[in-house]
Amino acid sequence: MHGATPSTGSTAISGRSGDGPSLVIFVTRRVAITIPLLLLISFGVFALVHIAPGDPVRSLLGARASDPATLAAIRARYHLEDPFLVQYGYWLWQVIRGDLGVSIQGNRAVTSIIADRLGVTIFLSLMSTTLVLGLGILLGAVAAFRRGTRLDRAIVMFGVFGISSPAFVTGIFLLYLFGVLLHWFPIFGPGRGFLDRAWHLTLPAFALAISVMAIVVKITRAAMIEELDRDYVTFARARGLSSRRILFAYVLRNSLIPVVTAAGLVVVGIVAGAIYVEVTFSLPGLGALTVDAIQKRDIPTIQGTTLLFSAFVLLVNLAVDVIYTVIDPRIRFGRVES
Amino acid sequence: MNAVVGRAGQEGPLLKVEGLAISDGAVPITTPLNIVVERGETIAIVGESGSGKSLTARAIAGILPPGINATGAVTLDGVPLMRLAESELRKIRGSRMSMLMQDPFTMLNPLMRSGDHIDEMLRDRPEFASRFARADEVKRRLAEVGIVDEDVARRMPFQLSGGMCQRVALAAALARDPELLIADEPSTALDVTTQAEIIKLLRRVQRERHMSLILITHNLRLAFSICQRVYVLYAGSMLEVGDAAAVERQPFHPYTLGLLLSEPPVDIRVPRLVAIRGSVPRAADVLDSCGFADRCDWAKQICRTGKPPLTALDASRFTACIRQDEIQGELDALRTAALSAAPMTPRRGETAGALVRVHGLVKTFVGERGRPICAIKDVSLHIMPGESVGLVGESGSGKTTLGRCLVGLETPTAGDIHVNGIAAADFDAMAKADRVRVRRTIQMIFQDPFSTLNPRHSVGQALGEALGASAGATSPATAERIASLLAKVGLSAAYATRRPASLSGGERQRVAIARALAVKPAILVCDEPVSALDLSVQAQVLNLFRHLQVEHELSYLFITHDLAVVRQITERIYVLYLGEIVEEGPTERVIGNPQHPYTRRLVASIPRSAIQRAP
Amino acid sequence: MSVPAIGETRRTRQPLRVPIVILIAALIITGVAICAVLGERIAPDSPFLQRLAVGDTPPSSVHIAGTDLFGRDVLSRVIYGARTALVGPVVVAAGAFAIATLLGLVSGYLGGLVDSAIMRWVDFMFALPVPLVAIVVVGVVGGGYWTAVLVLVVLFTAPDTRIVRSAVLEQRPLPYIDAARTLGISKTRILFVHILPNIAPIILAYVVLDFAFALVNLAGLSFLGLGIEPGTPDWGRMLFENRNILFSNPVALLLPAGMIILTAVSMNLIGDWLFERFAK
Amino acid sequence: MAIGLTRRRILVAGVTHAALVSIAGTFAIAPSAKADEQIESVTCALPSVPDTLFIPDAWMTYTGAIMSLVQEGPLSFGDDLALGPALADRWEEINPTTIKYHLRGGIKFGDGSPLTADDIVATFKYHMSPDSGSQLASFYNSVATVEATAPDEVTVKLKAPNVQFAFTPAHMAGFVFKKEQLADKKIGTPEVLPLGTGAYKLVEFVPADHVLLEARDDYWGAKPVVKRISFQAIPDRPARLLAMQQGEIDCTFDLAISDIDQWKALGNVDVVAAPSLGVYLLTLDHSAPPFDDIHVRRAVAYSVDRKGLVNALLKGNGEAATALNPPEIWSGVLPSDEVRAFYDTLLPNYAFDLKKAKAELAQSRHPDGFDVTIPASTADPYMVNILQSVTENLKQIGIRAHIQQTDNNTWFTNYINHDRLGMQIMAYYPDFADAANYPSLFFSSANAEKNGMNGSNFKNPEVDAKLKIANENADPKARAEALKKVFQIANEEVAVVPIFWPATAMAINKKYKLTGYTAFWYSIPWAMRGFGLK
Numbered sequence A: 001m002h003g004a005t006p007s008t009g010s011t012a013i014s015g016r017s018g019d020g021p022s023l024v025i026f027v028t029r030r031v032a033i034t035i036p037l038l039l040l041i042s043f044g045v046f047a048l049v050h051i052a053p054g055d056p057v058r059s060l061l062g063a064r065a066s067d068p069a070t071l072a073a074i075r076a077r078y079h080l081e082d083p084f085l086v087q088y089g090y091w092l093w094q095v096i097r098g099d100l101g102v103s104i105q106g107n108r109a110v111t112s113i114i115a116d117r118l119g120v121t122i123f124l125s126l127m128s129t130t131l132v133l134g135l136g137i138l139l140g141a142v143a144a145f146r147r148g149t150r151l152d153r154a155i156v157m158f159g160v161f162g163i164s165s166p167a168f169v170t171g172i173f174l175l176y177l178f179g180v181l182l183h184w185f186p187i188f189g190p191g192r193g194f195l196d197r198a199w200h201l202t203l204p205a206f207a208l209a210i211s212v213m214a215i216v217v218k219i220t221r222a223a224m225i226e227e228l229d230r231d232y233v234t235f236a237r238a239r240g241l242s243s244r245r246i247l248f249a250y251v252l253r254n255s256l257i258p259v260v261t262a263a264g265l266v267v268v269g270i271v272a273g274a275i276y277v278e279v280t281f282s283l284p285g286l287g288a289l290t291v292d293a294i295q296k297r298d299i300p301t302i303q304g305t306t307l308l309f310s311a312f313v314l315l316v317n318l319a320v321d322v323i324y325t326v327i328d329p330r331i332r333f334g335r336v337e338s
Numbered sequence B: 001m002n003a004v005v006g007r008a009g010q011e012g013p014l015l016k017v018e019g020l021a022i023s024d025g026a027v028p029i030t031t032p033l034n035i036v037v038e039r040g041e042t043i044a045i046v047g048e049s050g051s052g053k054s055l056t057a058r059a060i061a062g063i064l065p066p067g068i069n070a071t072g073a074v075t076l077d078g079v080p081l082m083r084l085a086e087s088e089l090r091k092i093r094g095s096r097m098s099m100l101m102q103d104p105f106t107m108l109n110p111l112m113r114s115g116d117h118i119d120e121m122l123r124d125r126p127e128f129a130s131r132f133a134r135a136d137e138v139k140r141r142l143a144e145v146g147i148v149d150e151d152v153a154r155r156m157p158f159q160l161s162g163g164m165c166q167r168v169a170l171a172a173a174l175a176r177d178p179e180l181l182i183a184d185e186p187s188t189a190l191d192v193t194t195q196a197e198i199i200k201l202l203r204r205v206q207r208e209r210h211m212s213l214i215l216i217t218h219n220l221r222l223a224f225s226i227c228q229r230v231y232v233l234y235a236g237s238m239l240e241v242g243d244a245a246a247v248e249r250q251p252f253h254p255y256t257l258g259l260l261l262s263e264p265p266v267d268i269r270v271p272r273l274v275a276i277r278g279s280v281p282r283a284a285d286v287l288d289s290c291g292f293a294d295r296c297d298w299a300k301q302i303c304r305t306g307k308p309p310l311t312a313l314d315a316s317r318f319t320a321c322i323r324q325d326e327i328q329g330e331l332d333a334l335r336t337a338a339l340s341a342a343p344m345t346p347r348r349g350e351t352a353g354a355l356v357r358v359h360g361l362v363k364t365f366v367g368e369r370g371r372p373i374c375a376i377k378d379v380s381l382h383i384m385p386g387e388s389v390g391l392v393g394e395s396g397s398g399k400t401t402l403g404r405c406l407v408g409l410e411t412p413t414a415g416d417i418h419v420n421g422i423a424a425a426d427f428d429a430m431a432k433a434d435r436v437r438v439r440r441t442i443q444m445i446f447q448d449p450f451s452t453l454n455p456r457h458s459v460g461q462a463l464g465e466a467l468g469a470s471a472g473a474t475s476p477a478t479a480e481r482i483a484s485l486l487a488k489v490g491l492s493a494a495y496a497t498r499r500p501a502s503l504s505g506g507e508r509q510r511v512a513i514a515r516a517l518a519v520k521p522a523i524l525v526c527d528e529p530v531s532a533l534d535l536s537v538q539a540q541v542l543n544l545f546r547h548l549q550v551e552h553e554l555s556y557l558f559i560t561h562d563l564a565v566v567r568q569i570t571e572r573i574y575v576l577y578l579g580e581i582v583e584e585g586p587t588e589r590v591i592g593n594p595q596h597p598y599t600r601r602l603v604a605s606i607p608r609s610a611i612q613r614a615p
Numbered sequence C: 001m002s003v004p005a006i007g008e009t010r011r012t013r014q015p016l017r018v019p020i021v022i023l024i025a026a027l028i029i030t031g032v033a034i035c036a037v038l039g040e041r042i043a044p045d046s047p048f049l050q051r052l053a054v055g056d057t058p059p060s061s062v063h064i065a066g067t068d069l070f071g072r073d074v075l076s077r078v079i080y081g082a083r084t085a086l087v088g089p090v091v092v093a094a095g096a097f098a099i100a101t102l103l104g105l106v107s108g109y110l111g112g113l114v115d116s117a118i119m120r121w122v123d124f125m126f127a128l129p130v131p132l133v134a135i136v137v138v139g140v141v142g143g144g145y146w147t148a149v150l151v152l153v154v155l156f157t158a159p160d161t162r163i164v165r166s167a168v169l170e171q172r173p174l175p176y177i178d179a180a181r182t183l184g185i186s187k188t189r190i191l192f193v194h195i196l197p198n199i200a201p202i203i204l205a206y207v208v209l210d211f212a213f214a215l216v217n218l219a220g221l222s223f224l225g226l227g228i229e230p231g232t233p234d235w236g237r238m239l240f241e242n243r244n245i246l247f248s249n250p251v252a253l254l255l256p257a258g259m260i261i262l263t264a265v266s267m268n269l270i271g272d273w274l275f276e277r278f279a280k
Numbered sequence D: 001m002a003i004g005l006t007r008r009r010i011l012v013a014g015v016t017h018a019a020l021v022s023i024a025g026t027f028a029i030a031p032s033a034k035a036d037e038q039i040e041s042v043t044c045a046l047p048s049v050p051d052t053l054f055i056p057d058a059w060m061t062y063t064g065a066i067m068s069l070v071q072e073g074p075l076s077f078g079d080d081l082a083l084g085p086a087l088a089d090r091w092e093e094i095n096p097t098t099i100k101y102h103l104r105g106g107i108k109f110g111d112g113s114p115l116t117a118d119d120i121v122a123t124f125k126y127h128m129s130p131d132s133g134s135q136l137a138s139f140y141n142s143v144a145t146v147e148a149t150a151p152d153e154v155t156v157k158l159k160a161p162n163v164q165f166a167f168t169p170a171h172m173a174g175f176v177f178k179k180e181q182l183a184d185k186k187i188g189t190p191e192v193l194p195l196g197t198g199a200y201k202l203v204e205f206v207p208a209d210h211v212l213l214e215a216r217d218d219y220w221g222a223k224p225v226v227k228r229i230s231f232q233a234i235p236d237r238p239a240r241l242l243a244m245q246q247g248e249i250d251c252t253f254d255l256a257i258s259d260i261d262q263w264k265a266l267g268n269v270d271v272v273a274a275p276s277l278g279v280y281l282l283t284l285d286h287s288a289p290p291f292d293d294i295h296v297r298r299a300v301a302y303s304v305d306r307k308g309l310v311n312a313l314l315k316g317n318g319e320a321a322t323a324l325n326p327p328e329i330w331s332g333v334l335p336s337d338e339v340r341a342f343y344d345t346l347l348p349n350y351a352f353d354l355k356k357a358k359a360e361l362a363q364s365r366h367p368d369g370f371d372v373t374i375p376a377s378t379a380d381p382y383m384v385n386i387l388q389s390v391t392e393n394l395k396q397i398g399i400r401a402h403i404q405q406t407d408n409n410t411w412f413t414n415y416i417n418h419d420r421l422g423m424q425i426m427a428y429y430p431d432f433a434d435a436a437n438y439p440s441l442f443f444s445s446a447n448a449e450k451n452g453m454n455g456s457n458f459k460n461p462e463v464d465a466k467l468k469i470a471n472e473n474a475d476p477k478a479r480a481e482a483l484k485k486v487f488q489i490a491n492e493e494v495a496v497v498p499i500f501w502p503a504t505a506m507a508i509n510k511k512y513k514l515t516g517y518t519a520f521w522y523s524i525p526w527a528m529r530g531f532g533l534k
Helices: A020-051 A056-061 A068-079 A083-095 A111-146 A150-164 A167-181 A196-198 A200-228 A231-238 A243-260 A263-280 A286-295 A298-328 B053-061 B086-092 B113-122 B132-143 B149-152 B162-173 B192-209 B220-226 B244-249 B255-260 B325-339 B398-405 B432-443 B460-468 B479-488 B491-495 B503-515 B535-552 B563-569 B587-592 B597-604 C020-041 C076-111 C111-124 C129-140 C146-170 C176-181 C188-222 C237-246 C250-278 D061-070 D117-128 D163-170 D237-245 D256-264 D293-304 D306-313 D334-343 D354-363 D381-399 D408-416 D439-442 D463-473 D478-491
Strands: B015-023 B032-038 B042-046 B068-076 B097-100 B182-183 B212-217 B229-234 B237-243 B311-314 B317-319 B355-366 B372-383 B387-392 B414-419 B440-445 B523-527 B557-558 B572-577 B580-586 D037-047 D074-078 D081-083 D090-095 D098-104 D143-150 D153-158 D199-204 D210-215 D226-233 D269-275 D278-283 D318-320 D371-377 D398-405 D424-428 D495-510 D512-514 D531-533
Touching: A056 A068, A068 B523, A083 D269, A111 A196, A111 A243, A111 A263, A111 A298, A111 B580, A150 C188, A150 C250, A167 A200, A167 A263, A167 C188, A167 C250, A167 D237, A196 B372, A200 A243, A200 B460, A200 C111, A200 C250, A231 A243, A231 B032, A231 B097, A231 B162, A243 A298, A243 D210, A263 A298, A263 B387, A263 B491, A263 C129, A286 A298, A286 B491, A298 C129, B015 B053, B015 B086, B015 D037, B015 D408, B032 B212, B042 B053, B042 B113, B042 C076, B053 B068, B053 B097, B053 B182, B053 B212, B053 D318, B113 B132, B113 B149, B132 B149, B132 B162, B132 D061, B162 B192, B192 B212, B192 B220, B192 B597, B212 B220, B212 B414, B212 D424, B220 B229, B220 B244, B220 B255, B220 B572, B229 B244, B229 B255, B229 B311, B229 B572, B237 B255, B237 C146, B244 D143, B255 B325, B311 B597, B325 C129, B355 B398, B372 B387, B372 B414, B372 B580, B387 C250, B398 B440, B398 B503, B398 B523, B414 D153, B414 D334, B414 D371, B432 B440, B440 B503, B440 C176, B460 B479, B460 B491, B479 B491, B503 D424, B523 C076, B557 B563, B563 D293, B563 D334, B572 B597, B572 D163, B580 B587, B580 B597, B587 D354, C020 C076, C076 C111, C076 C146, C076 C188, C076 C250, C111 C146, C129 C146, C129 C188, C146 C188, C176 C188, C176 D163, C176 D398, C188 C237, C188 C250, C237 C250, C237 D237, C237 D256, D037 D237, D061 D143, D061 D199, D061 D226, D061 D334, D074 D163, D081 D163, D098 D117, D117 D143, D117 D153, D163 D237, D237 D256, D256 D269, D256 D306, D256 D408, D256 D495, D269 D512, D278 D293, D278 D381, D293 D354, D293 D495, D306 D318, D306 D495, D354 D381, D371 D381, D371 D408, D371 D424, D381 D398, D381 D424, D398 D408, D439 D463, D439 D478, D463 D478, D495 D512
Parallel strands: B042 B212, B042 B229, B097 B182, B182 B212, B387 B557, B387 B572, B440 B523, B523 B557, D037 D226, D371 D398
Antiparallel strands: B015 B032, B015 B068, B229 B237, B237 B317, B311 B317, B355 B372, B355 B414, B572 B580, D074 D081, D090 D098, D098 D153, D143 D153, D199 D210, D210 D226, D269 D495, D278 D424, D278 D495, D318 D495, D512 D531
């Protein structure tokens, strides 16, 4: 993955300014950047209809009977006679009102298809995010504290394996081992009800988590090692503070900031991984829907899921930036990063 | 070492370090060291970089970095520290022995309010169980270190100045009232005036608490000014130990003498600084000889046949020089000569047309959220051909910005710069020919010797580029031209093939000077060119500057915070304070008789030795 | 303020000590590269020869890794498959970094409007979930292996540009650059003779890491049946095709899966090591 | 339709001269298991569960597999694929363009409301209305009017004689909805589950995931054997296999034929197979180079290893196709053994032979070969794999063939638009069994244009004439002779390159049996056709 390891270097001069307004300004500005990004993404998503080879009407119509009345309806709905940008305007307006069009495979509103599928994906993502953060931070911390030992090397190696083996390969492996050979976990379906669902989604969540966890392990480990070497940690030790206090108030807390900033990467990893994992484990989630729609060239559905995924990633990034601002006083109080 | 007489009425020294040897894996960092600290005593461990002084301090406190280990015995008030478990040691740290570190900006947890650093030290104590009791105590503790502004406790560390941070850290280190404080270069990272305040504060606190203090420093002058005894550490070995006053008066080891002599005096301009040749070796490379032998004028074969032991000369004096009795006479003579050296009269530059003329220069940076930050406000100055001018100021005074404006690295917001009569305020707006002429007139030497050379280029490549690819270069670089450049800065032609990584700081700075000289400039802007160098090397480079000035009729704009350095190298100085020139005049006048309150403060903050110069 | 002299350690050139793990990783990559170059010549059997009458069979003495649905020798196909496993990721990593290096150098060194424009674009690209976009674009636009490679090049360029730019920004304020500027060295020379060699280790490390990431992503696309032309021996495609013969010849699935993991792990290890050793 | 976009997607405007085949008759439904053998519940896996259960919006075999238990049409397919009664106890052809259906009395929907002729009319009209956008609208292309001519009688008038409409009332296209529900926009969603007159009613539906059915007590026909049936989506083939192995599911439909050996190996499973009546073929554009050259076409025909493909891809569960029509589809015209015998006489015999293929190519105007790209739908389980083999063989004789994977829509749109056809692969499954169906689609010159299935652009006046006879003549003998001639010409000219006739298969836990599994499994209430404990 790409090193978005943020600098936590304590450089720079303090700009002494009030804290209140600067946070508001920062968040406002960050939101203001997000909106054009969302628009750009929506534009790309809209353009899919036209990027797709062939007649856009065909793309939107799918295999439905192409009698003149239906064709006319499609043309009218998507304003295909208008210039490209005008079409986009109309489409965007519909999207803003919560209308993503109609799936070509069943005349159903894309929004309601997505609504049906959303639950599984959210459950899966939350579960594996919990795993990624919980296990990832734990492993990263253990590796940092046992730096240079076999345990450290084993953890680092595990991370490298995780990031190197595609989620679907891990998935097939887990499925075969725990589902088929050991019968510990069910091998298909998302389950019904909370506990049953958690039970069914355990293997998929692990497969997903393993492929993403490396990022968190790597960053936590690096940040922790960096923190352990910091002057203020040495100073805290020199003052005789307890190791618990040093761990929690100094090392862990400070090294979590870069982990938070990596949340964007984690979310991208989970979204992408969910696609493969849902396919591997036959889960009726958004990822499987996307792949299915691609295989059937169901453009409206592809547009819907892509827009949703991208918007989600954008919003998480926004949230991460805001959280980051709140938890790191250096930014909250408006320090100049140099 | 047990010969040191304890103060009457006390039972033995507070801290006893015996045979402390530090190593990085199998690579030794120090030979076995012995240190004694009496109750209420202040000692200094003095050494240049690589001497192992900081690690010695950390070994005493039991907080060596991972991978570094120590053997020997450290006894604090009868308790053998090195045999204690980490959990036991933790109870001693902070409450009996505490430590203060060098960089005030990195010593405090950036995510914790400054008051909490003191607060967290108090939590274990029953009388401070309540938050309010602790808050009161934090206030009291901050007051002790001179912070009366109650708001400081609530601020984040990055909102405080370096001096403030150092005070907060001191209060935190002292929060459990330790009997021993180890201060590792507590003032080095601070501005000159703040340095003096922090040292004063340390002394006051030490006296009031009757606390023992170990001061780790590279600054002999500072050590002599506040410590009772001095330990001189060099390449991992103790070379000399003794009463501060005695050592200063009559050093027994050639190294100590060299250090003393190479330190430029602030009050006079000496004809030539006494430099120690070469640079500090690694401890591992000098295991079986006197560490200083290679740089010593008196070294004989005997110095290289084994590590000379630290031997007692009288009750309070120790030296590791085995030829001490033979050479002491010469040492004394040199010392006396230096003290009585006749001040050199600086040569005055001609008063004809100025080489560089700056008028009404203003530089504003765009700060956070578009707020302008004024680095330089209306500065005017001039430099005559062949003249060496000092620009003195602390960090944030705008002195570096001014220098960068002169060589076109920054474009001033307003004002004029004329170099050789060419308007050179905005390099982008200049005609190409003019730009080439200005570039060939004015060059710059930078502060950090470690990044002043491209690590991927050999010395020859760097100089070759300056000769052949710089603005207006007409002829290609040849090996001869490179060799002659190297010769100008006192390096042999063999250096051309070397890479920066294999050079010492002083050598790099020489190469950087040679590179600047490649275009035969009339003036060099030198931005703190020696401040990152070890004292013994600093003198070499300063001598080189002086030599080059005479040889090539160079002008200098010498930017520095160090009055002693400007004293040695400049004829006239400008004092820059918060972007404005507050005082200007001949160097001896400004330092000898400062007018502006800021200049006075600056001059007053220099640690003075007890010994007065012979009139 | 003065840089304190303490803690200044002399950096001497240490002999290059390569950990055993990295040696093994390098050996694996070399092996894969040899397979890629020699392909059919070292394969025990033609990777294309179909034996429809035989069909999928488990490993035997004739076919060490068994055969696939078409009776093709799995081992030979895995050996031959090293070609697409290496070529695509190499093109992605090298292509993305070639573009990113140019953009990053220009953006980081020149600053100003050019920088803002490039960085806005990078911000936008950065907000996209790469694998999802690759799936959607390759899926909708169609086209084969090279479409997938091209899409990944474009998608990888953004994060790579950011890496190069921040590396440039790290070098830019260093005195040796100032010195070169003061001497009037041309911008191009500063960029390519001074800055580029200094950031090259970082670029190299990330090229290697990008390779691993590209390999995994291309395999993912193949696994979904996108990208590569059917019939081409390709590890990802073999996963997709041989998934359905999991029970009759598991090796047909496990071998390419193992090769993907092994290659990606090796590349990741080498990249991490390069980064630790040279770029820090 | 997962595989099924191929399934009579375009209902053939070309076959307008429908034959007057006698289709009236009676048929007794095979008796269900006895009531005392009742099974509590059965879980059945499908490769996917649709997003809606409203057939007009979800024309997939999997929708049919579920809804055929819930809904019924006026008629039904028997185990022999012939038409039988269902909601209509009898039907008659008044004339070639008028059919009357007489409803059985006392039939109730799942909610207890009675079935009326209006419901049938409303259903038919819904499919016919262009506003509704029914995916099955083409089944009703030939219908002029539908009327309830009596409370228990529905009369359908055709625009022209059309033999194929006769099958529609038995197909899932004819499943009858309750009139009121058709007006509800939400029909098919979990909120408004479609009602039907079938033996089961829908209880629970989670789109794309699972469906739960419950047996009705008030069903007009035989008592259902299984009380509850649930359908679970398991798209992944190995996962489905694993689920079966673990006993988590009892049965599954639409097995990938190539997996059959693995299914059989499970031990606790019976695999039930039947001819699917489908066919895989290559079309070669006769109207443009290089396939306008008979030698090139023959070279291609010799390059297809049909037996090998049947072995490798179908694991023997199918037949190498020597002609377009699977033998079973001739039923009613010619017994299948006679068909096979006839096929053996066809000359030349294009058995796999690369030497002959090379020789043919050498004789052609393109002795050095040429480049050709063949689009293939990734939704179909065999197309890409067939082409992997074919392209490899073609490469060996010098034709540089490439596969272009596309989604089903693109592939089909490309095919049906007749735009630069070159070589195409086609998979076709019928919705009813009629021997003239395939030849009319693929060989008639009327279909050699946009929206026609004749992707070879094959035009032959004699073939057209014979097809007219086959389509309009009711006499099986006459039809057989006409069709034989058609196939002889088509074979000689290489009108298409047939590949294989796959079987269709489902898997069922060994403790159960299912006798009534046919090619039309998705249009019949399978749980009522011989399903029960062994």
